[in-house]
Amino acid sequence: MIYIVQEAFKGFGKNKSMSFITVGIITISIFIFGLFIVGTANLMNIIKMAEDKIEMIAYVEDDASDEDIAVLKRRILSIAGVQDVEFISKDMALKKFKSQFADNSDLLTVFETNPLPASFKIFVSMAYKNPDNLREISNKIMLFENIDSIDYGAEWIEELDRAVKILFLIDLILGIIIALSSIFIVFNTIRLTVYARKEQIDIMDLVGATSSYIEIPYIIEGIIHGLTGSIISAGILYLLMKFLSSKLPDIIFMNNAIMVILVIFGVLLGFTGSFMSVKQCMKEIREMKVSEGPKL
Numbered sequence: 001m002i003y004i005v006q007e008a009f010k011g012f013g014k015n016k017s018m019s020f021i022t023v024g025i026i027t028i029s030i031f032i033f034g035l036f037i038v039g040t041a042n043l044m045n046i047i048k049m050a051e052d053k054i055e056m057i058a059y060v061e062d063d064a065s066d067e068d069i070a071v072l073k074r075r076i077l078s079i080a081g082v083q084d085v086e087f088i089s090k091d092m093a094l095k096k097f098k099s100q101f102a103d104n105s106d107l108l109t110v111f112e113t114n115p116l117p118a119s120f121k122i123f124v125s126m127a128y129k130n131p132d133n134l135r136e137i138s139n140k141i142m143l144f145e146n147i148d149s150i151d152y153g154a155e156w157i158e159e160l161d162r163a164v165k166i167l168f169l170i171d172l173i174l175g176i177i178i179a180l181s182s183i184f185i186v187f188n189t190i191r192l193t194v195y196a197r198k199e200q201i202d203i204m205d206l207v208g209a210t211s212s213y214i215e216i217p218y219i220i221e222g223i224i225h226g227l228t229g230s231i232i233s234a235g236i237l238y239l240l241m242k243f244l245s246s247k248l249p250d251i252i253f254m255n256n257a258i259m260v261i262l263v264i265f266g267v268l269l270g271f272t273g274s275f276m277s278v279k280q281c282m283k284e285i286r287e288m289k290v291s292e293g294p295k296l
Contacts, residue, residue, distance in 0.1 A: 018193045025189045026229025029182035030266050034237040036178050051129045056122040056152040064146040079140050081128030086121040090114050131161050190222055190273035194281050202285050218278040226270020230263045
């Protein structure tokens, strides 16, 4: 086994030009794949930030008593998906308005009484922040007495939901294209590396070496290519994300999970490409020998 591993490293060192090309292509492929993963993570973060801003406000009728409000709060809290409820009285609403519009707080001076209604600010759990669940919660609350109206930006949420679905579809298609392109390019590059030593494989097969003895060094070499390329691309991506994060504070930085995914993907690319290439090369060599027949 030690000999086989040594042969794999020798092969990596002897064929420097092909090894350099293979590692370079794997590096580029994984770098593009890494950009896609980081981009997807940041897209998910933007969507989460938008969903966090979703608020549901239930406006209370002016003649509701303190007891009515207490009952309403308990009933709203009992609805599935509602995490918490905050009651905002008319006076609190007026104070909040004046603090938000300090420059135009005199707008309310034309009214003899406070025109702002009391309301409940309803905090909905993230799993329920979609059009169907929000509509269902809203409809249930509207059935309660002393509720005048509800506002949760229904049209905006519908638009957000449509945009999220489209973005997810585009993201999925791009992910599949990038992954398949990476596999195809790396496979063909490793295939050229293996076929460049087809004569050496043929000689080993002629002297009676087993398939495993012939194939394993090439498979290990492919794994080395994949590991080396993935580490280089992860390092470049790390430096790029570090630079961008200093300019864009909200960007998601390279975390350990992304680094591990890139290294695993690189190793799998190297293993799969070398395994399939050497198997195909061995098959062609043996088929050619059978077709030529025994030499006289």
